[in-house]
Amino acid sequence: MGDKVKRREFITFVVGAAAAWSSRAHAQQRAMPTIGWLSLSTELSVRPALEAFRSGLADLGYTEGKNIRVLYRYADGNADRLPALAVELVSLGAMIIVTNGGSSIQAAHNAAPNVPIVSWVGPDPVMMRWAQSLARPGGMITGLFFIGVFQKRLELLKEVRPQATTFGYLLNAVNPANQYRRPVDDAVRALSLKLEIVEVKELSGLADAISRMASLGVGGVVINPDPVFYSEAAAIAELARAHKLPSVGDDRNFVDAGGLFALSINYPAMAKHSARFVDQILREQRRVIWQRNSLRNSRSSST
Numbered sequence: 476m477g478d479k480v481k482r483r484e485f486i487t488f489v490v491g492a493a494a495a496w497s498s499r500a501h502a503q504q505r506a507m508p509t510i511g512w513l514s515l516s517t518e519l520s521v522r523p524a525l526e527a528f529r530s531g532l533a534d535l536g537y538t539e540g541k542n543i544r545v546l547y548r549y550a551d552g553n554a555d556r557l558p559a560l561a562v563e564l565v566s567l568g569a570m571i572i573v574t575n576g577g578s579s580i581q582a583a584h585n586a587a588p589n590v591p592i593v594s595w596v597g598p599d600p601v602m603m604r605w606a607q608s609l610a611r612p613g614g615m616i617t618g619l620f621f622i623g624v625f626q627k628r629l630e631l632l633k634e635v636r637p638q639a640t641t642f643g644y645l646l647n648a649v650n651p652a653n654q655y656r657r658p659v660d661d662a663v664r665a666l667s668l669k670l671e672i673v674e675v676k677e678l679s680g681l682a683d684a685i686s687r688m689a690s691l692g693v694g695g696v697v698i699n700p701d702p703v704f705y706s707e708a709a710a711i712a713e714l715a716r717a718h719k720l721p722s723v724g725d726d727r728n729f730v731d732a733g734g735l736f737a738l739s740i741n742y743p744a745m746a747k748h749s750a751r752f753v754d755q756i757l758r759e760q761r762r763v764i765w766q767r768n769s770l771r772n773s774r775s776s777s778t
Contacts, residue, residue: 508757509544511564513574513583515557515702518549520728521575524595527743528573531750544568550579552678552703554649557582565590571756573749576702577603577652584616591756594618595749596742598652618752619745624738625697626662628723631736632695633666635721639694641669643720645684645711647701648674678707682714689718698734700725708732 537543548560561583572583573593599622606612673684712733715722723736730737
């Protein structure tokens with residue numbers, strides 16, 4: 476399937492937190508701003524998004540090592556490592572953390588609540604309680620998010636298996652977005668289907684998870700969009716094929732790895748666009764620093 480969905484399927488918003496960022500900006504008066512790139516996945520699995528992000532920075536006039544420093548940290552699929560990696564990035568001078576996915580965004584925010592977080596893709600920010608509302612978000616998390624795709628994935632499976640009334644849903648057990656089930660429940664109810672949800676705590680449990688779905692008689696499997704599954708696309712697709720289960724993922728990589736369908740947005744395009752949020756924050760921080768220095772100099776000259 477194509478990589479694009481209608482524009483309403485993802486939401487972009489800017490958090491109006493200039494005042495909150497100001498204090499950190501004042502403390503980070505360095506010639507070369509430092510930002511952190513944090514990923515739950517491996518470097519290889521997010522390389523297209525990373526290259527797109529770098530391209531976005533370049534389009535805005537940023538050159539790594541010349542006028543911006545970027546630190547990279549990867550959890551390699553182990554969500555327990557995310558908090559320490561976020562703390563490490565901040566300790567090394569990161570003024571902004573760029574990341575994706577519910578686990579990474581939440582971990583970064585918990586570990587560094589006073590550091591702006593830029594999401595290049597993530598779950599509904601209001602549902603996750605990162606924003607008060609889309610109109611007036613507030614807080615320290617900004618960037619790009621998408622909603623409303625789950626029902627379309629179920630519809631694809633229903634087209635392939637029209638007689639099926641039950642489908643499987645593979646989840647990463649440690650993703651904090653899992654607790655917010657309303658969009659999933661609404662989709663299942665709208666299509667008059669039953670959903671068997673199987674959570675995986677460790678990647679070693681993937682085979683058992685797919686086998687369990689097959690034993691439950693599901694007509695197909697929806698793979699939850701989760702960074703930890705990106706690098707395991709081939710394994711998941713092969714397991715689904717072995718059990719004769721049509722599967723739908725959220726990235727072209729899943730189809731290339733052997734999955735039947737993928738319904739997604741253009742992740743590299745979102746990653747590239749997220750560079751604009753980084754630029755906005757850095758510009759605001761520089762403005763605040765300039766204003767404070769001007770005020771300090773004005774007071775000094777008047778005494």
